[in-house]
Amino acid sequence: xxxxxxxxxxxxxxxxxxxxxxxxxxxxxxxxxxxxxxxxxxxxxxxxxxxxxxxxxxxxxxxxxxxxxxxxxxxxxxxxxxxxxxxxxxxxxxxxxxxxxxxxxxxxxxxxxxxxxxxxxxxxxxxxxxxxxxxxxxxxxxxxxxxxxxxxxxxxxxxxxxxxxxxxxxxxxxxxxxxxxxxxxxxxxxxxxxxxxxxxxxxxxxxxxxxxxxxxxxxxx
Amino acid sequence: xxxxxxxxxxxxxxxxxxxxxxxxxxxxxxxxxxxxxxxxxxxxxxxxxxxxxxxxxxxxxxxxxxxxxxxxxxxxxxxxxxxxxxxxxxxxxxxxxxxxxxxxxxxxxxxxxxxxxxxxxxxxxxxxxxxxxxxxxxxxxxxxxxxxxxxxxxxxxxxxxxxxxxxxxxxxxxxxxxxxxxxxxxxxxxxxxxxxxxxxxxxxxxxxxxxxxxxxxxxxx
Numbered sequence: 001x002x003x004x005x006x007x008x009x010x011x012x013x014x015x016x017x018x019x020x021x022x023x024x025x026x027x028x029x030x031x032x033x034x035x036x037x038x039x040x041x042x043x044x045x046x047x048x049x050x051x052x053x054x055x056x057x058x059x060x061x062x063x064x065x066x067x068x069x070x071x072x073x074x075x076x077x078x079x080x081x082x083x084x085x086x087x088x089x090x091x092x093x094x095x096x097x098x099x100x101x102x103x104x105x106x107x108x109x110x111x112x113x114x115x116x117x118x119x120x121x122x123x124x125x126x127x128x129x130x131x132x133x134x135x136x137x138x139x140x141x142x143x144x145x146x147x148x149x150x151x152x153x154x155x156x157x158x159x160x161x162x163x164x165x166x167x168x169x170x171x172x173x174x175x176x177x178x179x180x181x182x183x184x185x186x187x188x189x190x191x192x193x194x195x196x197x198x199x200x201x202x203x204x205x206x207x208x209x210x211x212x213x214x215x216x217x218x219x220x221x
Numbered sequence: 222x223x224x225x226x227x228x229x230x231x232x233x234x235x236x237x238x239x240x241x242x243x244x245x246x247x248x249x250x251x252x253x254x255x256x257x258x259x260x261x262x263x264x265x266x267x268x269x270x271x272x273x274x275x276x277x278x279x280x281x282x283x284x285x286x287x288x289x290x291x292x293x294x295x296x297x298x299x300x301x302x303x304x305x306x307x308x309x310x311x312x313x314x315x316x317x318x319x320x321x322x323x324x325x326x327x328x329x330x331x332x333x334x335x336x337x338x339x340x341x342x343x344x345x346x347x348x349x350x351x352x353x354x355x356x357x358x359x360x361x362x363x364x365x366x367x368x369x370x371x372x373x374x375x376x377x378x379x380x381x382x383x384x385x386x387x388x389x390x391x392x393x394x395x396x397x398x399x400x401x402x403x404x405x406x407x408x409x410x411x412x413x414x415x416x417x418x419x420x421x422x423x424x425x426x427x428x429x430x431x432x433x434x435x436x437x438x439x440x441x442x
Contacts, residue, residue, distance in 0.1 A: 099439075114324070139385035147376045154371035155364065164360035173405055180401035184394055215408035217374035 007045050007055070010035055023053055028165045054112045061116040064090050065123035072131065076199055077175060077207035079131060084152070084171040092161030092167065093158040100158055103155060124149050134195055141192045144185040148178050175189065176212040225277055228266050231256055235277045238413070239318030244274055275333045278322065279374035282337040284437055285311050286344035292442050293352060297420055298396060300352060305373070305392040311378040313388065323374060345370050362413045365406040397433040 001009065001114050013035045016025045028049055034037045046052040067086035070079045091098055101113070129137060129147050137145065159170055186193035203209045222232065234256045238247045249270055253260045266271040288307035291300045312319055322334070349366050350358060358366070373395050380391055407414035424430045 031370075105301045110290035133336055135424055139383075143376065143379050143386060143391075147372055150335045151368055151372045158367050162360075165364060169409060174411060176405045176408075177402055180405050181398055181439060183440070184366050184401050184433065187397075187433060187440050188390060188394060193440060211406065212408060216404060219404070220409050 001019050003045065008036075010042060010045055010052060011056050011059050014052055015060060015094070015097065018056065019094050019125060020096060020101070021084055021095045022100040024100065028052075045104075049129055054116075055167075056097075057116050060094060060097065061120050064120050068124045068127040070127065075203050075207050076131060077179070077209040080128075080169060081208055082085045084174050087152065088156065088159075088167045088171055089172075091160065095160050099157060102157055121146070121149055129199070132195070134201060138189060138191040138195070140189045141195065144181050148181050151177060151181075172208055172211075175208045179209045180211055224266065227258075231263060231266055231273060232280050236281060236315070237267055237271055239242050239277065240315050241317060241320070243317045243321040245321065249273075259376050267306065275337075278334055278337050279313060281318065285341050287347045289348040291348065291352070295430050296424050296426055297352060298400070300398045301349075301399060302392060302411040302429055305347075305395050308373065308394055309377065310380065314441050316367045317345045317380050319376060323378055342367070342370055353416070353420060356429075359410060359412040359416070361406050362403075362416065363412045365402050365413075371397060372402075393429055393432075396429045 010031065012040055014023075014031050015025070017030060017034060029039055031052070032042045035042070042052070046055065064087075067090055068083055070083050073079075101117070125145055128149075129135070132145075134141070155170060155174060159165060159167065182192070182196060186196055200209070229253065234248070235244075235252050238251060238255060250260055253263045258289055263273070267276065285308075288311055289304055292425070294300075308310050323336070346366055349370075350356070353366075355362070363371070376391060376395060378390065380386060403413075403417060407417055421430070
């Protein structure tokens with residue numbers, strides 16, 4: 001293997017271990033053993049556990065950011081639902097690693113880790129704005145999009161702790177939460193309402209947004 | 222001053238400095254000078270900056286948790302709005318210290334800091350459940366209450382970065398966000414809906430929940 005191939009192999013092995021146990025609990029010895037190489041050789045490719053952890057984090061962050069990319073075709077609700085499915089696939093696949101990172105894992109507080117987490121949030125934000133066809137959002141809309149991204153993060157983290165709600169239902173609920181939070185902001189802010197109204201015209205009767213309205217009307221009755 | 226009085230004074234001085242600049246940027250020298258004592262004397266009361274920071278954090282966490290306490294009287298929406306006002310008073314008063322803590326300040330990753338942050342979240346959660354008169358919430362309701370708490374945190378943090386939206390409007394919006402997120406959960410979950418319906422009967426026509434419904438109906442028209 002070339003140096004780069006070996007590094008990529010070790011990152012892959014580390015991510016697999018972090019998906020089953022918190023990075024705090026995974027030793028360099030285990031990573032070496034799972035990769036079939038000696039401990040000193042791991043240190044040849046990564047000077048310490050933090051650097052391997054950060055490299056793994058970088059690959060995971062790129063993977064996660066990729067999942068927000070969605071073609072600009074079809075109704076918005078359905079697009080967001082596909083993104084949520086890929087997001088929960090990631091969370092499901094990386095459970096302990098994802099939790100450790102967001103709750104304060106080995107690299108938290110390191111500027112590399114914080115920058116990577118922020119880059120994923122920013123990728124999600126930019127993608128959502130592009131689907132809303134908005135370049136310069138009003139302050140309130142920026143706030144609602146960014147705070148919904150953090151709601152999706154915290155919902156995923158809480159879900160991982162026990163998985164007591166079927167994830168498919170949470171995926172739909174998060175899409176509907178987005179609509180609900182945007183509706184609250186639009187109810188207070190003319191510019192936000194004006195930007196969003198045209199987007200809703202294309203929503204089909206069987207999409208997640210219409211489903212929410214139907215459910216709420218039936219709940220109120 | 223007694224040892225305890227001096228410790229409390231230093232904590233107060235530190236919190237005032239952290240309210241204007243990030244704890245990372247505040248030196249022990251500055252804290253000593255603001256308290257009118259020598260640097261070595263500060264170390265007599267706190268072995269290092271981390272221990273002073275953690276003590277300040279503890280006092281701030283207790284202060285914040287206290288603000289969630291609200292008498293069990295009157296409509297729910299108005300109670301939650303009073304809590305949100307006190308919450309934003311705190312955020313407003315502790316700006317840089319609050320941001321540093323939540324974004325990864327000096328003590329992040331320290332188990333003391335994480336435990337204090339979790340204790341505040343837990344205090345908020347317990348208070349909200351008691352106002353909803355629910356002891357054992359269904360999984361979905363627990364998720365929605367906890368994820369709304371994190372939404373309130375992230376909204377406050379985003380607001381601090383530029384303060385581009387009047388905070389009074391965000392306080393109302395967060396109360397309405399709570400209603401909206403609970404409504405989405407109730408729309409999917411019979412037990413959640415059954416628990417919440419009786420609570421809404423006492424909401425007056427001029428409360429924040431009714432205001433949201435009025436605004437949404439007018440927006441849809």
